[in-house]
Amino acid sequence: xxxxxxxxxxxxxxxxxxxxxxxxxxxxxxxxxxxxxxxxxxxxxxxxxxxxxxxxxxxxxxxxxxxxxxxxxxxxxxxxxxxxxxxxxxxxxxxxxxxxxxxxxxxxxxxxxxxxxxxxxxxxxxxxxxxxxxxxxxxxxxxxxxxxxxxxxxxxxxxxxxxxxxxxxxxxxxxxxxxxxxxxxxxxxxxxxxxxxxxxxxxxxxxxxxxxxxxxxxx
Numbered sequence: 001x002x003x004x005x006x007x008x009x010x011x012x013x014x015x016x017x018x019x020x021x022x023x024x025x026x027x028x029x030x031x032x033x034x035x036x037x038x039x040x041x042x043x044x045x046x047x048x049x050x051x052x053x054x055x056x057x058x059x060x061x062x063x064x065x066x067x068x069x070x071x072x073x074x075x076x077x078x079x080x081x082x083x084x085x086x087x088x089x090x091x092x093x094x095x096x097x098x099x100x101x102x103x104x105x106x107x108x109x110x111x112x113x114x115x116x117x118x119x120x121x122x123x124x125x126x127x128x129x130x131x132x133x134x135x136x137x138x139x140x141x142x143x144x145x146x147x148x149x150x151x152x153x154x155x156x157x158x159x160x161x162x163x164x165x166x167x168x169x170x171x172x173x174x175x176x177x178x179x180x181x182x183x184x185x186x187x188x189x190x191x192x193x194x195x196x197x198x199x200x201x202x203x204x205x206x207x208x209x210x211x212x213x214x215x216x217x218x219x
Contacts, residue, residue, distance in 0.1 A: 005169070006030060009065020011058050011080055012072040015136035016093050018045055020069055022140050023173040025052045034061035036076065059084055067091065067165070071131075074114055075101040077121050086124030089162045093131040094118065095191050110214055113186045115157065128158035128166040129186040133196045142199065143174020151176045153202040155195060155209060157186040178205045188212040 007030040010017045014035070021031045031053045033042050039055035046053050062068055062084035070080055071093040094114045096107045106112040115129040131139070134154060144151050153176035156163055167177040180188050188209045189195040195208035 005066040005165070007032060007064055007066050009061035009063075009068040010034060011061055011068060011070045013042055013045060013055075014071065016131060016139070017069060017071040019136045019139040020071070020093075020131060020173075021045070021049055021053065023143070025049050027172045028052075032056050032061040032064040034058045036072070036079070062088075067169070069093065069131075070118060073100060074104070074117070077118050080118070080121060082122050082124065085122050088125055089165055090118070090122060090125040090127050091131065091166060092118050092127055092129050094129075095132050097191070110187065110216060113184060114190070115183045115186045119159075119183060126158070126160055126162040127183060128156055128162050129183060130154060130156045130166055130170065133189045135197065138199070139173075145174070146171055146176075150201045152199050153178050153205045155180045155189045155205060157181055157183050157188075159183050176202045178202050178209065180209050187214065192218070 008024045009032045010021055011034055013033045021033060024031050031049065033045060033053060033055045034057055035042060039057065042055035046055050059081050062081055067089045068085060069091045074094050074096055092115045096104065096114050115127050119127045142152050154170055155178045156166055157180045159182050163179060170177050193212040195205055195212065200208060
């Protein structure tokens with residue numbers, strides 16, 4: 001699939017963001033990196049990434065990206081600007097860690113999910129949940145070419161055909177994809193579920209997603 005994507009914007013440049021940027025540059029994309037502390041704090045990363053990378057403000061990264069990765073702590077999603085992401089595909093990598101994010105009632109009672117919260121913050125964006133169930137270091141150590149036996153698979157969730165483009169990107173980056181369904185099903189690969197963390201191929205990951213239980217149902 002021709003993704004027609006040339007530039008990927010990053011809102012957040014920590015462990016996951018920087019690793020995804022390495023994969024993106026490796027695959028020939030330009031990247032615009034940003035964080036809450038300002039572009040001057042990202043010069044070491046930009047130097048490593050090379051000519052296809054630059055650092056800018058959060059707003060500029062949102063505006064510049066054909067696709068934008070939001071990879072900030074959950075408690076900071078209220079700072080993600082909605083207007084420049086209107087109509088864009090946004091990849092959400094987030095997980096809920098109460099000790100970091102504070103208690104969030106809708107996540108505690110499981111009436112919503114992390115990506116649905118981001119969708120509420122960005123009503124015009126096309127959110128796809130991805131890359132939240134893999135350790136950052138494995139993003140660059142585990143990719144393999146398409147067709148590799150037992151190729152690692154990553155789950156996604158989303159509400160429209162934006163998932164097709166994200167699937168194509170993930171395949172380019174070196175992983176198979178298992179579609180878990182709409183954003184509301186993103187809980188199936190949240191922390192403490194069977195699909196969160198292990199190195200599974202597509203068949204194993206489908207089984208893990210099917211076995212997932214709500215926190216309230218865990219013994």
